[in-house]
Amino acid sequence: MVRYAALKGLYDLEKTIGSGGFAKVKLATHIATGEKVAIKIMDKISLGDDLPRVKLEVQALKTLLHQHICRLYQVIETDSHYFMVIEYCSGGELFDHIVEKNRLSETESRKFFRQIVSAVAYLHSLGYAHRDLKPENVLLDREENLKLIDFGLCAKPKNGIDSHLQTSCGSPTYAAPELILGKKYLGSEVDIWSMGVLLYALLCGFLPFDDNSIENLYRKILSGKYDEPSWLSSSSKRLIRAMLQIDPKKRITIQELCNHPWITAGFLNPVSFVHKTNFEKDDDVLSTMSAICGEHASDIWRKLVKSDRTDYRTATYLLLLDRKLRGLSLRISPSA
Numbered sequence: 394m395v396r397y398a399a400l401k402g403l404y405d406l407e408k409t410i411g412s413g414g415f416a417k418v419k420l421a422t423h424i425a426t427g428e429k430v431a432i433k434i435m436d437k438i439s440l441g442d443d444l445p446r447v448k449l450e451v452q453a454l455k456t457l458l459h460q461h462i463c464r465l466y467q468v469i470e471t472d473s474h475y476f477m478v479i480e481y482c483s484g485g486e487l488f489d490h491i492v493e494k495n496r497l498s499e500t501e502s503r504k505f506f507r508q509i510v511s512a513v514a515y516l517h518s519l520g521y522a523h524r525d526l527k528p529e530n531v532l533l534d535r536e537e538n539l540k541l542i543d544f545g546l547c548a549k550p551k552n553g554i555d556s557h558l559q560t561s562c563g564s565p566t567y568a569a570p571e572l573i574l575g576k577k578y579l580g581s582e583v584d585i586w587s588m589g590v591l592l593y594a595l596l597c598g599f600l601p602f603d604d605n606s607i608e609n610l611y612r613k614i615l616s617g618k619y620d621e622p623s624w625l626s627s628s629s630k631r632l633i634r635a636m637l638q639i640d641p642k643k644r645i646t647i648q649e650l651c652n653h654p655w656i657t658a659g660f661l662n663p664v665s666f667v668h669k670t671n672f673e674k675d676d677d678v679l680s681t682m683s684a685i686c687g688e689h690a691s692d693i694w695r696k697l698v699k700s701d702r703t704d705y706r707t708a709t710y711l712l713l714l715d716r717k718l719r720g721l722s723l724r725i726s727p728s729a
């Protein structure tokens with residue numbers, strides 16, 4: 394097991410649970426609380442020109458507080474590496490969950506899809522676009538709630554979500570026609586297309602556009618033609634068609650999506666989200682931390698609110714808060 398001095402005494406690294414590109418993700422234990430976390434380890438040399446993306450992602454994640462967006466607890470930077478300490482989602486990738494069940498029922502698909510729509514609506518309301526929405530970038534936590542991950546490609550256009558982007562990014566299979574044509578596009582519109590592909594994958598268990606050759610794949614995407622298996626209800630067919638519109642101006646908007654009949658069927662209300670600007674103050678957690686580190690709870694809270702929210706104190710506070718919300722004891726091992 395590779396040892397990193399920067400993690401010594403803070404986190405015990407365990408097995409690798411994800412890898413891709415210039416990063417690997419390892420399971421780890423936050424020693425002070427015993428809580429599991431995921432640590433995305435990036436080597437600065439192999440990051441190369443992608444280095445600015447890490448800072449963009451960290452900046453985005455620090456402001457994104459939503460129950461269906463994977464939480465960033467801490468960032469550790471050394472001369473050679475970045476470590477992103479992230480909420481551990483023990484259910485793994487939504488992709489594997491779909492494969493395991495072949496395809497999901499309309500009810501289960503709706504439960505999951507409402508959570509994704511809530512996270513993306515929240516993201517767009519803050520001026521961000523994800524730009525790489527796919528089942529591999531959606532994890533399940535222990536209660537089978539969804540968590541959106543990997544904001545390495547997310548963009549916050551300087552003139553707001555309605556200003557055009559140009560960078561071609563994301564996986565071709567989920568990419569909107571205007572994106573693969575290299576046209577100027579709106580982040581919000583390409584996210585809607587990718588969510589259409591995601592919803593299709595949930596309900597069908599396979600992809601609407603798929604081909605081993607990239608030219609054939611592009612041709613299929615640009616045609617906008619895909620199979621509609623017999624088990625799809627007419628309501629789900631209508632929704633998928635509204636999302637997989639080739640012309641982005643004809644595509645359903647995120648607001649219309651939140652209120653779509655297929656989305657609200659069986660639920661009392663449309664999809665919504667809460668704009669949380671800060672994490673809640675919890676006196677039990679603060680007094681637990683105060684008992685160990687000797688500082689007054691009020692001083693700990695003041696430092697937390699003032700901090701850039703990616704330090705060890707923040708990680709310890711949030712992990713203890715998670716434990717409390719799950720009804721577990723609040724304990725910190727003194728070695729912390």
Ligand SMILES: COc1cc(O)cc(Nc2ccc(C(=O)Nc3ccc4c(c3)C[NH2+]CC4)cc2)c1
Binds near residue numbers: 532
């Ligand atoms: C904000 O969250 C992020 C941001 C980012 O840039 C990258 C990631 N990447 C992750 C990828 C995977 C996991 C993860 O926990 N994967 C996982 C968890 C449990 C299991 C597996 C994978 C696979 N076997 C079953 C159990 C965590 C972060 C996140």
